[in-house]
Amino acid sequence: MSERTAGETDVVVVGAGPAGMAAATRAASLGLRVRVVDEQQSPGGQVHRGVTRGDEGVGPRFGDEHLRGRELVRALHASTATVEPGATVFDVDPELGVAVLRDGIAHEIRARHLIVATGAIERAVPFPGWTLPGVMNAGAAQVLLETSACVPSGRVVLAGCGPLLLLVASQLADAGANVVAVVETTGAIDHARALPGLPRALATPATFARGLAWLRALRRHGVERIGGIRSLAAEGAGRVERVLVGVGDRAREIAVDTLLVHAGVVPNPQLARLMRLEHRWDERALAWRPRVDAFGRSSDPRVSVAGDGAGIGGARAAETDGAIAAIDAAHALGAIDARVRARLCAPLLRERRRHLAVRPWLDALYRPPGWLVDPPDAAIVCRCEDVTAGEIRSVARLGVRGPNQAKAYTRCGMGPCQGRVCGTVVTTILARAAGVAPAAVGYYRIRPPLVPVPLAALARMPGGGNRRDERTGGAM
Amino acid sequence: MFRRLAGAKARAEVVIDVDGERVVAREGDTLAAAMLVAGCVPFRASERSGAPRAPLCMIGACFECRVEVDGAGSRRACQVVVVPGMRVRRSRAARPGA
Amino acid sequence: MGGKGTDAIVVGGGLLGAAIAWGLARHGRSVRLLDEGDDALRAARGNFGLVWVQGKGAGCPPYARWTLRSAAAWPAFARTLAEETGIDVELRQPGGLKFALDEREWRERAATLEALRFALDGDYPFEMLDAAAMRTRCPPVGPAVAGASYCPLDGHVNPLRLLRALVTGLIGRGGTVEPESRVTSIAVRGGVFEVGTVRGRCAAPVLVLAAGLGNRELARRVGLRAPVGPNRGQILVTERLAPFLDLPTEFVRQTGEGNVQIGDSMEDVGYDDRTTRDQMARIAERAVRVFPRLAGVDVVRAWGALRVMTPDGLPIYEASSERPGAFVATCHSGVTLAAAHAGELADWIAGGERPADTGAFVAARLRAPAPGGA
Ligand SMILES: Cc1cc2nc3c(=O)[nH]c(=O)nc-3n(C[C@H](O)[C@H](O)[C@H](O)COP(=O)(O)OP(=O)(O)OC[C@H]3O[C@@H](n4cnc5c(N)ncnc54)[C@H](O)[C@@H]3O)c2cc1C
Numbered sequence: 035m036s037e038r039t040a041g042e043t044d045v046v047v048v049g050a051g052p053a054g055m056a057a058a059t060r061a062a063s064l065g066l067r068v069r070v071v072d073e074q075q076s077p078g079g080q081v082h083r084g085v086t087r088g089d090e091g092v093g094p095r096f097g098d099e100h101l102r103g104r105e106l107v108r109a110l111h112a113s114t115a116t117v118e119p120g121a122t123v124f125d126v127d128p129e130l131g132v133a134v135l136r137d138g139i140a141h142e143i144r145a146r147h148l149i150v151a152t153g154a155i156e157r158a159v160p161f162p163g164w165t166l167p168g169v170m171n172a173g174a175a176q177v178l179l180e181t182s183a184c185v186p187s188g189r190v191v192l193a194g195c196g197p198l199l200l201l202v203a204s205q206l207a208d209a210g211a212n213v214v215a216v217v218e219t220t221g222a223i224d225h226a227r228a229l230p231g232l233p234r235a236l237a238t239p240a241t242f243a244r245g246l247a248w249l250r251a252l253r254r255h256g257v258e259r260i261g262g263i264r265s266l267a268a269e270g271a272g273r274v275e276r277v278l279v280g281v282g283d284r285a286r287e288i289a290v291d292t293l294l295v296h297a298g299v300v301p302n303p304q305l306a307r308l309m310r311l312e313h314r315w316d317e318r319a320l321a322w323r324p325r326v327d328a329f330g331r332s333s334d335p336r337v338s339v340a341g342d343g344a345g346i347g348g349a350r351a352a353e354t355d356g357a358i359a360a361i362d363a364a365h366a367l368g369a370i371d372a373r374v375r376a377r378l379c380a381p382l383l384r385e386r387r388r389h390l391a392v393r394p395w396l397d398a399l400y401r402p403p404g405w406l407v408d409p410p411d412a413a414i415v416c417r418c419e420d421v422t423a424g425e426i427r428s429v430a431r432l433g434v435r436g437p438n439q440a441k442a443y444t445r446c447g448m449g450p451c452q453g454r455v456c457g458t459v460v461t462t463i464l465a466r467a468a469g470v471a472p473a474a475v476g477y478y479r480i481r482p483p484l485v486p487v488p489l490a491a492l493a494r495m496p497g498g499g500n501r502r503d504e505r506t507g508g509a510m
Numbered sequence: 511m512f513r514r515l516a517g518a519k520a521r522a523e524v525v526i527d528v529d530g531e532r533v534v535a536r537e538g539d540t541l542a543a544a545m546l547v548a549g550c551v552p553f554r555a556s557e558r559s560g561a562p563r564a565p566l567c568m569i570g571a572c573f574e575c576r577v578e579v580d581g582a583g584s585r586r587a588c589q590v591v592v593v594p595g596m597r598v599r600r601s602r603a604a605r606p607g608a
Numbered sequence: 609m610g611g612k613g614t615d616a617i618v619v620g621g622g623l624l625g626a627a628i629a630w631g632l633a634r635h636g637r638s639v640r641l642l643d644e645g646d647d648a649l650r651a652a653r654g655n656f657g658l659v660w661v662q663g664k665g666a667g668c669p670p671y672a673r674w675t676l677r678s679a680a681a682w683p684a685f686a687r688t689l690a691e692e693t694g695i696d697v698e699l700r701q702p703g704g705l706k707f708a709l710d711e712r713e714w715r716e717r718a719a720t721l722e723a724l725r726f727a728l729d730g731d732y733p734f735e736m737l738d739a740a741a742m743r744t745r746c747p748p749v750g751p752a753v754a755g756a757s758y759c760p761l762d763g764h765v766n767p768l769r770l771l772r773a774l775v776t777g778l779i780g781r782g783g784t785v786e787p788e789s790r791v792t793s794i795a796v797r798g799g800v801f802e803v804g805t806v807r808g809r810c811a812a813p814v815l816v817l818a819a820g821l822g823n824r825e826l827a828r829r830v831g832l833r834a835p836v837g838p839n840r841g842q843i844l845v846t847e848r849l850a851p852f853l854d855l856p857t858e859f860v861r862q863t864g865e866g867n868v869q870i871g872d873s874m875e876d877v878g879y880d881d882r883t884t885r886d887q888m889a890r891i892a893e894r895a896v897r898v899f900p901r902l903a904g905v906d907v908v909r910a911w912g913a914l915r916v917m918t919p920d921g922l923p924i925y926e927a928s929s930e931r932p933g934a935f936v937a938t939c940h941s942g943v944t945l946a947a948a949h950a951g952e953l954a955d956w957i958a959g960g961e962r963p964a965d966t967g968a969f970v971a972a973r974l975r976a977p978a979p980g981g982a
């Protein structure tokens with residue numbers, strides 16, 4: 035790793051997960067000047083979080099995935115790419131000036147090509163009571179287990195759907211947490227819906243073996259599994275104390291200290307939306323994704339999106355995505371010709387297809403049900419501004435057809451999270467209220483700063499103080 | 511809220527201050543992890559309803575873990591690593607006009 | 609779109625259209641408000657929320673009087689909206705400050721406001737505050753500021769609540785709001801306007817064009833002119849703070865929610881409503897210079913929005929002589945003037961007298977040299 039001062043560079047990679055690490059390493063190997071920016075303290079992303087902080091043995095580590103992460107980090111550090119940790123991208127302008135906030139100070143890197151590898155976030159699933167302390171995402175508990183070797187104390191229930199729900203449940207149970215139940219929305223209809231995808235999925239037996247191991251672990255630990263639930267709510271005074279689930283036409287109440295929820299992951303939309311890249315609604319995944327070609331090139335030819343940020347494919351697919359995007363970027367910047375690009379990408383494209391084979395089955399099986407993605411009136415949807423699903427529906431009756439007018443009327447999406455949490459939900463609520471497709475409803479306009487930036491840091495940005503003579507108007 | 515695993519390799523202790531209370535964290539902890547283990551919950555109150563809130567995502571997306579760190583604004587506790595002597599204030603409904 | 613018995617069609621769901629539509633509904637008219645979709649250019653969603661009098665109409669006394677009347681009508685307007693809709697638009701009119709960064713700026717301001725007072729026969733309250741007096745009125749102001757002008761009539765509102773209240777009030781009075789209904793054609797048959805939208809058609813004997821930047825194109829179709837163009841303003845918003853600023857200033861105000869809004873730029877950049885970092889930096893730098901205590905405060909949001917500007921900055925309110933029943937309305941202070949638009953202007957469109965002082969606000973003036981700025 036070489037230190038270069040900020041300024042101009044060939045490629046800026048945002049995000050140092052599997053996609054970003056692979057992209058940076060590959061781009062550097064093709065002779066490009068590369069800079070990787072990630073807001074975490076060290077590379078790794080969500081799956082390989084902190085793998086090289088020298089804290090192995092802190093949290094339990096999980097087999098070959100973990101080893102793979104260390105390899106990626108090692109390769110990145112061995113490359114000529116510059117890594118900037120603890121640095122958050124908060125704006126990108128049309129000239130590909132990438133604005134970065136690090137230790138409270140803003141700086142800018144100008145890129146010739148940008149690779150967005152900002153990964154995924156867990157889908158928000160608002161239900162009554164989900165804002166109570168003690169209700170967290172399942173992935174959040176995983177983060178705590180891996181980085182601080184801690185588990186929720188007391189009784190733990192996991193609720194929702196998706197492989198990560200089962201993975202985290204088994205990890206926590208193995209680590210000694212008191213996991214009393216896993217409550218799944220997944221039921222008979224979902225299995226039936228997923229069936230056609232099964233043969234293709236079976237082509238990657240390793241995935242199945244992993245899943246079966248998690249289920250065995252849950253059985254071994256005596257964790258109760260409840261499937262096909264029809265409603266979910268949390269209650270408690272000042273923190274979660276009970277979870278209420280609808281099973282058949284009965285309601286069941288389970289005492290809990292921690293409720294972990296999960297309903298899959300969706301692409302982190304912020305940066306791609308900020309840059310106004312074209313998006314499409316993926317009905318199979320119930321999520322927005324940026325429109326990209328086979329190489330990950332977005333609607334802006336100077337910008338690629340790689341990894342889960344372009345559509346959920348998992349860590350291995352993200353890694354191949356990253357390498358493909360890097361090769362394509364090298365082509366875009368004139369370092370290699372189209373023939374070389376085709377030759378280098380061919381095996382990677384095959385590999386990616388293999389990694390993605392299981393997705394249709396997973397997406398169909400673990401599709402969150404309507405009541406979870408289109409929550410009841412009482413559920414708070416925008417946690418920053420305390421806006422309920424009912425309020426969104428009520429402004430729909432004032433002629434609101436999309437998230438931006440809903441935002442103007444209710445303040446949903448105006449808080450510091452900038453709609454990361456509620457965005458997909460608000461689109462879904464408005465679409466269903468109007469009886470139209472989510473694509474017709476659209477998404478929040480995402481504006482800078484992507485994270486809060488101190489006023490003084492903005493003021494001291496390049497170009498800030500030196501054009502004072504220009505007119506700054508008074509608002510009227 | 512959270513407890514450390516017994517068998518885990520112990521890391522050096524880092525002492526921080528949360529609302530005047532001594533909190534013992536471990537080197538490498540994020541502030542959010544340290545606070546969850548120490549039971550410093552809630553992290554904040556909703557500015558609108560006053561309802562108590564605590565971290566949701568731990569990956570920097572939800573902003574529910576905002577606290578004041580060494581006098582500086584609202585920081586996402588899940589993105590801040592503890593350092594000795596760090597002074598943390600959990601939110602009041604809003605911070606005074608600086 | 610059915611449209612039996614519609615009295616008036618208002619085109620444009622921004623603050624002008626919504627205020628006029630609600631005003632007409634209060635006259636018992638059945639009104640259809642046609643608007644574009646979620647991602648339209650809509651200054652009503654991106655403005656700064658000032659009800660501002662100070663300095664308005666320098667060089668054009670009728671505009672100053674029109675502004676003064678609207679500011680005076682605001683309290684009753686806000687009260688009526690609250691009664692009809694239950695929405696508090698957070699009107700505060702504690703007076704407002706406009707800073708002067710140096711001695712010369714201060715003296716020029718004093719001269720401008722003096723001239724305005726003279727033109728209005730002395731009927732124009734303001735005070736010039738020196739540094740000490742300014743700090744008494746507004747302690748957080750930093751040392752870089754030389755002084756300020758103060759006008760007791762200035763105030764601010766929550767402009768988003770205002771828009772929601774107007775639309776809610778309109779619907780409450782039987783009007784309809786029709787989004788995703790961009791008007792694409794206008795025909796006149798037997799004194800009735802037939803309006804075609806991307807979704808269908810509707811008809812009414814009265815047609816009000818309040819389509820912001822869209823007026824430029826639409827006005828022509830009924831024999832009117834609205835030579836408006838875009839002018840971009842960028843605004844920053846901070847995290848919520850405990851109350852520290854109890855009166856609005858020309859470019860920094862603390863909202864009812866506690867956030868501090870910091871405005872704004874004036875840029876001729878066409879139809880581009882993005883933010884730019886050089887402007888954000890400049891806006892931030894100026895705010896910190898004036899209120900040093902804001903330095904460490906976090907900006908949580910920023911946006912750009914397009915003002916609807918005539919070449920001279922003054923409104924156009926005009927009835928078509930060629931197509932009786934057609935009106936066009938445009939201005940660049942739709943918050944300040946909302947009370948006048950919902951009141952006197954709507955009264956006129958409903959068949960009353962043209963409001964005093966507005967006679968000069970016709971497009972014909974723009975053929976001649978502009979009669980002074982706003
Ligand atoms: C909480 C969570 C837990 C998960 N656990 C697992 C698991 O156990 N097993 C599994 O197979 N999959 C898991 N996944 C899915 C997993 O994220 C992906 O399969 C894989 O990590 C995708 O890799 P990526 O490179 O696309 O993105 P990521 O690994 O998510 O990396 C994206 C990186 O971008 C950075 N970033 C984002 N925005 C910015 C910005 N504005 N500025 C700077 N940096 C930014 C982030 O800090 C992050 O490090 C999990 C996902 C989440 C959200």
Ligand SMILES: Cc1cc2nc3c(=O)[nH]c(=O)nc-3n(C[C@H](O)[C@H](O)[C@H](O)COP(=O)(O)OP(=O)(O)OC[C@H]3O[C@@H](n4cnc5c(N)ncnc54)[C@H](O)[C@@H]3O)c2cc1C
Nearest residue numbers: 510620622624651652656658791820822841941942943944
């Ligand atoms: C940055 C900024 C700061 C401002 N600050 C202040 C302030 O502090 N105080 C103040 O008084 N004013 C302020 N303003 C001005 C104020 O916002 C406007 O005057 C107000 O929004 C009224 O504008 P409007 O209704 O004419 O246009 P808009 O609000 O732009 O609304 C026009 C509407 O017409 C619709 N439309 C356009 N074409 C068609 C068509 N063909 N068919 C159907 N519908 C159509 C659009 O979709 C839109 O909804 C500010 C403006 C900006 C941009």
